[in-house]
Amino acid sequence: MTDITKTTPATRGLIPLPEAAARGLLLGGGIATAASAFLAWTWTSEFPGDLTINGYPGGLQWLTFTAGLLTTLFALALYGVRGLGWLLPARNNAPLALAALGGLGTTWFTVIAIANNLGGVVNLEPGGWIAAIASLLPVLGAFALPQEGVGKDSTKESLKAYITKPDAIPAPQPLTPWLERAVITLATILGLAVFTYGIDTEYGELFIGYLFVVVFFTWALHTAGIMDRFSRLVAHNRSFTLAMGFLAAIAFPFTQTDDHYANIGVNILIFGTVALGLNIVVGLAGLLDLGYVAFLGVGAYTAALVSGSEFSTFSGVQFPFWASALTGAAASLIFGVLIGAPTLRLRGDYLAIVTLGFGEIFRIAVNNMDGDSGPDITNGPNGIPAIPDLNFFGFNMGQAHDIGGFTLGRFANYYLLMVLIMAIVVLVYTRAADSRIGRSWIAIREDETAATAMGINGFRVKLIAFALGASLAGLAGTVSAHVTYSVVPTPYQFAGSTPPNSAFLLAAVVLGGMGTVAGPILGAALLYLLPEKLVFLQDKSLLAFGIALILLMRFRPEGIIANRRNQLEFHETGQLDVPEQTTLTDEPATVTKAGA
Amino acid sequence: MTIMTTPVLEARDVTMRFGGLTAVRSVDFTVNAGEIVGLIGPNGAGKTTFFNCLTGLYIPTEGTVSYKGTVLPPKPHLVTQAGIARTFQNIRLFANMTVLENVLVGRHTRTKEGLWSALLRGPGFKKAEKASEERAMELLEFIGLAAKRDHLARNLPYGEQRKLEIARALASDPGLLLLDEPTAGMNPQETRATEELVFAIRDMGVAVLVIEHDMRFIFNLCDRVAVLVQGEKLVEGTSEVVQADERVIAAYLGEPFEGDPGAAEAAEVAAAEAGAEAQSTTSTKGEAQ
Numbered sequence: 001m002t003d004i005t006k007t008t009p010a011t012r013g014l015i016p017l018p019e020a021a022a023r024g025l026l027l028g029g030g031i032a033t034a035a036s037a038f039l040a041w042t043w044t045s046e047f048p049g050d051l052t053i054n055g056y057p058g059g060l061q062w063l064t065f066t067a068g069l070l071t072t073l074f075a076l077a078l079y080g081v082r083g084l085g086w087l088l089p090a091r092n093n094a095p096l097a098l099a100a101l102g103g104l105g106t107t108w109f110t111v112i113a114i115a116n117n118l119g120g121v122v123n124l125e126p127g128g129w130i131a132a133i134a135s136l137l138p139v140l141g142a143f144a145l146p147q148e149g150v151g152k153d154s155t156k157e158s159l160k161a162y163i164t165k166p167d168a169i170p171a172p173q174p175l176t177p178w179l180e181r182a183v184i185t186l187a188t189i190l191g192l193a194v195f196t197y198g199i200d201t202e203y204g205e206l207f208i209g210y211l212f213v214v215v216f217f218t219w220a221l222h223t224a225g226i227m228d229r230f231s232r233l234v235a236h237n238r239s240f241t242l243a244m245g246f247l248a249a250i251a252f253p254f255t256q257t258d259d260h261y262a263n264i265g266v267n268i269l270i271f272g273t274v275a276l277g278l279n280i281v282v283g284l285a286g287l288l289d290l291g292y293v294a295f296l297g298v299g300a301y302t303a304a305l306v307s308g309s310e311f312s313t314f315s316g317v318q319f320p321f322w323a324s325a326l327t328g329a330a331a332s333l334i335f336g337v338l339i340g341a342p343t344l345r346l347r348g349d350y351l352a353i354v355t356l357g358f359g360e361i362f363r364i365a366v367n368n369m370d371g372d373s374g375p376d377i378t379n380g381p382n383g384i385p386a387i388p389d390l391n392f393f394g395f396n397m398g399q400a401h402d403i404g405g406f407t408l409g410r411f412a413n414y415y416l417l418m419v420l421i422m423a424i425v426v427l428v429y430t431r432a433a434d435s436r437i438g439r440s441w442i443a444i445r446e447d448e449t450a451a452t453a454m455g456i457n458g459f460r461v462k463l464i465a466f467a468l469g470a471s472l473a474g475l476a477g478t479v480s481a482h483v484t485y486s487v488v489p490t491p492y493q494f495a496g497s498t499p500p501n502s503a504f505l506l507a508a509v510v511l512g513g514m515g516t517v518a519g520p521i522l523g524a525a526l527l528y529l530l531p532e533k534l535v536f537l538q539d540k541s542l543l544a545f546g547i548a549l550i551l552l553m554r555f556r557p558e559g560i561i562a563n564r565r566n567q568l569e570f571h572e573t574g575q576l577d578v579p580e581q582t583t584l585t586d587e588p589a590t591v592t593k594a595g596a
Numbered sequence: 597m598t599i600m601t602t603p604v605l606e607a608r609d610v611t612m613r614f615g616g617l618t619a620v621r622s623v624d625f626t627v628n629a630g631e632i633v634g635l636i637g638p639n640g641a642g643k644t645t646f647f648n649c650l651t652g653l654y655i656p657t658e659g660t661v662s663y664k665g666t667v668l669p670p671k672p673h674l675v676t677q678a679g680i681a682r683t684f685q686n687i688r689l690f691a692n693m694t695v696l697e698n699v700l701v702g703r704h705t706r707t708k709e710g711l712w713s714a715l716l717r718g719p720g721f722k723k724a725e726k727a728s729e730e731r732a733m734e735l736l737e738f739i740g741l742a743a744k745r746d747h748l749a750r751n752l753p754y755g756e757q758r759k760l761e762i763a764r765a766l767a768s769d770p771g772l773l774l775l776d777e778p779t780a781g782m783n784p785q786e787t788r789a790t791e792e793l794v795f796a797i798r799d800m801g802v803a804v805l806v807i808e809h810d811m812r813f814i815f816n817l818c819d820r821v822a823v824l825v826q827g828e829k830l831v832e833g834t835s836e837v838v839q840a841d842e843r844v845i846a847a848y849l850g851e852p853f854e855g856d857p858g859a860a861e862a863a864e865v866a867a868a869e870a871g872a873e874a875q876s877t878t879s880t881k882g883e884a885q
Contacts, residue, residue: 428715435714435721436700436707436728443690443701450688453651455676455705455768464711 011182012151014158015144022144026096027075029137033103034068036134037061039127042114047123051114054127060110063209064131067103070217071138072101087224090169093145094223094497097162100138102216106209107135113205172232180233181240187230188244196255199264207533242426249419259400259409266411268528269418270480271500273425275508275520277533279473282506283514283563284433285465286445287344288352290494293469293502297492298335299328299477301366304384304487305377311384313377321390325478332474333467335362340466344459347448354413359494359502366489383488390417390482397482414483420480425472426517432468433515441465499528507545511552513559522560529552599815602664604772605650605680610659612645612827619645621827622659627772632794632804634818636838638847642827643807644685647776651675651682664771677705681770683761685777685807695741695760696719698749699732701767702767735763739793755786762793766802773797775806779813787813815839825848841884854878 013022037057045052049059057065074096077084088095111132115121143162150158173182194214199209221227234241249269253262278292307328308318319327343354370380378384389398389410397413408416432438440461443451452458481487490496495503504527514521531541552559605627612620618688619642627633648654650661652668653790661668663678676682690698706730711722727751736742739759744752749760754787758778765773775794779787785876794804794817808814814821822832825847831838838844 372668431715431717432711435711435725436704436709437711437714439693439697440704441703442693442697446690446692447688449653449672450684450690451701452672453653453676453682453684453688454702454764455673456701457673468711 011146013144013146014150014162015140015154017140017144019144019146022141023075023078025141025144026078026100026138027072029100029139029141030068030070030072030075030103031269032068032134032137033107033131034065034072036107036127036131037065037068039130040125041110041128041131042118042123042125044123047114047117048205050222051110051123051128055098059206060106060113060209063206063213064103064107064110064135067099067106067213067217068260070220071096071099071103074220075138075141086172087226089172089225089229090166092223093142093147094165095220096145096287097139098216098220100135100142101163102213102220103516104139105212105216107131109209109212110205117205119257163219163223165223165225169228172229175233177237180237183230183233184241184244188241188248192248192255195525196252199261199347200256201533204534204536204554206325207529213386243532246419246423249422250416253367253408253412253415254406256412257407258485259411262409262411262415264528264532266415266418266483267413267499268525269422270476270483271505271508271528272475272521272524273418273422274500275505275512275524276422276425276517277469277476278505279509279514279516279520280429280432280472281465281469282509283516283520284438284445285441285462287462287465288348288355288506289466289469290352290364290502290506291339292355292473292505293471293492293494293500294339294359294362295336295473296477296480297333297366297487297489298332298470299474300481300487301378301384301477302328302331302474303478303481304387307384307387307481309387310385311379311382311386313379318388321392321478325475327407327570328478329471329475332477333471334490335474336467336470337463340463340470344462344466356494356502359492363492366492378489381489385486385487387481387485387487388524390414411483414479418476418479418483421475422521425475428468429471429517437461437464448475495542497539498531499524504545507549511549511559513561513563515563516559516561519559519561519563601754603627603662604629604631605805606662607646607650608660608662610646610649610656610661612642612649613650613653613657618822619827620649620656623827623829625822625829625832627803627805629771629803630798630801631820632798632806634814634820635805635807635824636809636814637824637830641824643824644776645808645827646824647682647774651680651774656744673705676768676770679769679771680774681748681765681768681772682774683765683776685780687754687757687761689749689757689761689764692748694746694748695736695752696729696732696745698760698764699735699767700728701762703728703732705768732767735766738766738796739763753859755782755789758782758790759793761868766797770802772803772805775804775808777807777883779808779810791817 013019015022017473038055038061040054041051041061043052049061051058051061068227073084074087077087078096109123111128113121114128143159147158147161149161153161198207198210198214201210217517218227221513256262256265274292274296277295278289281287281292302325305314306317306319307369308326309315339355339358343351343358346354365374366378367381368374369377370382373381389396391397395401395413397417398410400407400409401413402408433441438589440451443454443456444458444461448458491498491501493501495501499505499508505524508523508527509520510523511519511526512521513519527545530544531537534541539543603626605625607623607625610620610623610625611618623646625646635643635646645654649656652670652672655670663675663680666678668675668678668680677749690701694699707724709721709724713724733742733745736745739762741752741756741760741763744756749757752810754761762773762775762778779790782790791813794806798804806814806817813839818835820832821835821838823830823838823841823844825843830843831841833841
């Protein structure tokens, strides 16, 4: 990879085919893949999605169709078809190879799942075989495209070269402001559509196929340089993008017919909000907090106690929502300061262990405050059930309402409330991060000794981060108490198989990208959806996440969405003083990020 | 020589012990306004320990450090707030922050916008942020890094990282700047440039205390030089005085000075025994000087 010989006379492909044939395979294969989705793949409708109809795709076939279509688009862009040049600005092979692989993955997964679920390949109709072969063609084509380094390096290196993002991607032509906004709007609508489809997948197979398509095509767009261009657009229109994202979030329940999916949505939002709060503590201030879910618990219990539930110790007390939200946040803040003040004198691993301990203390204390082993406050393991629904000026959140022809169910109502809270948390996060206090958090994270030598009172700013993170989690907790009808101690543990728990929260932050706004929310969505959709994973989900996290740390340590700091790529190439780490990592494009 | 009367920094009888080891032994030390003072000494002489005592990183076992007449509390952030800024021997920039952000962090003690004003974003917040940025850009222009304001600190070449560290320290508007080996690892041209930079800082009205190994740099730069050997201040004076002092030469060369009993004989025996090997060592020592 460090080889800089520029013009090798004849670069060739990994598969020895003439270039014209390779391109033809890509285009033809893409079309054939898309077309094969219209055939019958199996004879029985026992396989979910009904793949038995000739002439109309169903279920997973739609995903194969989409993958084939997108591969075709990329292939057409390679041919230089007018209007598609933006898809392949660097005219590199990686997007083509990844798109083809995405199609191959979805199709073969479907075919194998059919054979596996129904008991043998005999259940495949000819259409299934055709699809399997058709989806292989673009892959062959992609790896037959001439690629620099093939023939010189080992096969493994060459394969890597096919899916690596090139260093230099030509700068895009500047767009007019309204065009930039139009692109962002389109991307938001597309994102909402893709996200909604993912939430609405009805069975595990469809969700896995969906993941194949989404992961490979996002990766393809990344290697094509389109993601970089888009993040530049976002950087130009930050507030517009935020507004669009907010609108898209509000639009979500209106696209749903089943309140069950709104329930998934509201849980993702609660999980994401808490993850964003944790991101202040972990991502900005660099304090590893392993007991963070306790603050969510404090908020939830506080809200439950003042909710007017007859099982609450203060059953006569019923605060309006704004008051209970503030009380919950304040209680969490006090709890955060109480925990933070003694523990924040510790650094690194010691802090992590102590916060882990305090998190467990909360759960065990709540478990024991039942009147037998302690004061009667929380009803012990029974928790506080029958929390009444919220009521805003006669608008009962517990009932379905018709708004403009759309029916908004109970969870949709709470979803919209949670969007509002999420917006507040995003605002708090972005404003705090971009200020004197945010800079001092980052400075503390980077080098605490140097930061104190610059006049930063380390303990004080760390305590502020801790308290702010805690109160945001408490705020989310107040809503979650009403959404789930009851609060019990069990969810507020360090690790469990369903979110939210401290390990999942931390995983959401790290997986999504520390120090970003979108990262933890995306991470939370992924971590919530995966166990929700993949039922067969449920008892092995912790193992699966362990493996996923290890792989992620190996290949993309900055998380799915990289922080601006980790992403900034400057024109330091050829500068001798920049430490030469290039040879150590596999992907040149992520070198500067990986050093974080 | 100008007449300097107002002391900026006064260390009185500073002693630092780590268990049984006395790293710094009752050092008296003064830096006056408008002065550039050098602190030299062989490796392990206790220079950095003394530095850390001055900046509050260590609490001196005995003695006091005062800045402009008031005794400094032994807390680094309070020392910085009082008006003493420092750089580090091994560069300690905030590597993943941009050049501008690094300098803005240096402004921390001179601004006071807290969390609430950051969240509410009133006019006061915007004004303060703008003023901080202007001051930071002034400093970046002063050290010549204004064009690289948005680069990450870790992507700067070594010499520029040193400069940026100085700018970050200057951002706290100090009355005294402590430089811990500012030219370590620099080539002669860069060292020259640093010299100019230190003079310019002095001309801004900031007193400077420099620890350095590069003798040419120190003797060109400093109005006064103090020599620390084995935790004790051996000699203090102008460059000429220090350069001429035999004990300083001896301390640096590791040779026995007059009155050290038996050392001369021991050296003779060693020389006789080791022969050529000993000769080569002395010659390298000579070069080192």
